[in-house]
Amino acid sequence: MTPTFTTPPLPTSSPAEKLTLAVVAGGLLALLLALADADPGRQRTWLYLALGLVSGGTLAWSWLKFGQHPAGVQHNNLWLRASTGRGGIAWVTGLVLTGFYVVLYWYSGDNGQGNFGPLNNLVHGLDGFSQLLRARPADQWFLYGTFYTLAILVMGGRALWKYRHSRYQLIRTGSVMFFQLGFAFIIPGLLQFFQQPEYYFSYFWPLKYDYLFPGTVTSLAQNGGLGVFMVFWGAVMSFLATPVLTYFYGKRWYCSWVCGCGGLAETAGDPYRQLSDKSRAAWRWEVRLIYPILAIITAITVLLWVNFAMNSSLLGEVGNVAAKWYGFAIGAVFSGVIGVGFYPILGSRVWCRFGCPMAAYLGLLQKHFSRFRISTNGGQCISCGNCSNVCEMGIDVKQYAQRGEPIIRASCVGCGMCSTACPRGVLNLENGPRDGRYQGSPLIHADSLRILS
Known part of the structure; x- marks a missing residue:
């Protein structure tokens, strides 16, 4: 008789959890009413009601889901749920x-x-x-910034409940929430309130590529001392602070602690981190895409400055046209439409892994010039696969752990989730000396595994 295998039924939500989800659904309905209502007063009421219900319902659900259960990373049914396993809800x-x-x-x-x-x-x-914040009416980008910041704060609250057993995750999550709220929302708004240029101090070239374009530099420098400081800040952070900080801490200081893109991925994208492709083919595409994108924006920046120095006599508007196309293809389509829109299908770090020029820049520094590594104690690994499952950058961490080899990958953002999810303490994030950085665990290594197998 041929054995049959059936999918076990998913556990049902408690009545309290269902109530909080109903509150979230009510918030989404209020958002639709805000979109449809023609009365300005009711629009505002529906919108704030929607934001309050969605935020409050999500935080309450997170407390019931994670705060009322034993602390620890739970992978139960991730691939069976329609919302986190590329099911119908994920596609919608x-x-x-x-x-x-x-x-x-x-x-x-x-x-x-x-x-x-x-x-x-x-x-x-x-x-x-x-x-109130900017002394000017809202526009579509203020709406986006508000939604973006609220998503990081609310889903950051969820992450704080979920990973409350890990001090590293608590501090890291608090950091991305702080930098998004303060440096990427409040400070730019206050700058506009005081009639100063809008500037995001947590974004640097080549991610915020136009910050070092001649037009932006000239415009900022004409705004007096503060504008000059902004130019100085951008240049120093891109070319001095980034190499120094990456040398000591790896790319995690930015990608997992400061960057708004990473902040959204680590909070709102956390339910989808297991969806990243771990195949070698995906790694090949990663290399084929991210480094050429870094080269392209570098070439465009150099071209613009050369043309600026020659009073546009070299190539005319070629540099500006190239910058506009880059902004469309990479700055909008790749980072936004694909990078965030495809969270539920491709995972939360599609943009960071395949398209972000800042990640490429930091990755080169991390792999070749940094003290950072994830050390492994291969003798303790039980091959459970938790580490690979939670890696949002598509690194098959388990293979390194089994062999006792340190993980020194350009793509690793140092989120530490592999270490947090490991039940045996095999993985450890370290900023050790560069000498012996590639040396594996003395307890077990690749040759031993081949003999044992």
Whole structure:
């Protein structure tokens, strides 16, 4: 008789969890009403009600789901749920996120009369908040920044409950929440409030590629001392602080502690981290894409400066056209539409892994000039695969752990989840001396495994 295998039934949610999910659903309904209601007063009411219900419901659900259970990383049923295992809910979520980015980037610009297209009601619903923070009406980018920051804060709260047993994860999550709220939302808003250039102190070239373009540098320098400081800050952080900090701490100081892209991936993208492709083919595509993108933006920046120095007599508008196409293809389509829209299908670090030029820059420094590594104690590894499952960058951590080899990969963002998820304490994030950095565990290594097998 041929044995049959059936999928075990998923555990049901408690009544309290269902209630909190109903609150979240009510918030989403209120958001739709805010989009559809023609009355400005009701638009604002529906919008703030939606944000409150979604935020409160999500935090309450997180407390019930994680805070009321024993601390520790739980992988139960991740691949069986329709929301986290590329099921129907995941595809619908991906379509909604992708559609939002398409509308945001290309169909929500101001038409000159204060109309922002399909997002008009939501944008004007935040006018009061925008006036308070920036002393000007809201636009589509303020709406996006508000949603983005709220997503990191709310889902960061979820992460704090989920990983409360790990001091490293608590501090790291708190760090990305702090930098997003302070450096990428409040400070840029206050700068506009005081009639200063909007500037994001947590983003640097080549990620924020236009910050070192001649036009941006010239414009900032014309705004007096603060503008000059902004130019100085951007240049120092890109070319001095980044190599120094990466030498001591690896790329994690930025990708997992400061960057807003990484902050969203580590919080809102946490339910999808297991979806990253661990295959060698994916690694080949990673190398084929991310380093050419870094080379392209470097070439564009150099071209613009050469052309600027020669009063545009060398290639005319070629550099500006190239910069615009880069902004469209990489800055919008890759980082936004694909990078975030495909979270539920491809995992939370698609942009960081395949497209981010800052990640490529940091990765080269980390692999060849850094003290950072993840050491492994191969003798303790039980090959459970938890480490590989939680790696959002697609690194098959288990293979390194089995062989007792240190993990020194350009793509590793140092999130530490592999170490947090390991039940045996095999993995350890270290900033040790460069001497012997590639030396494996003395307890077990690749040759021993071949003999034993």
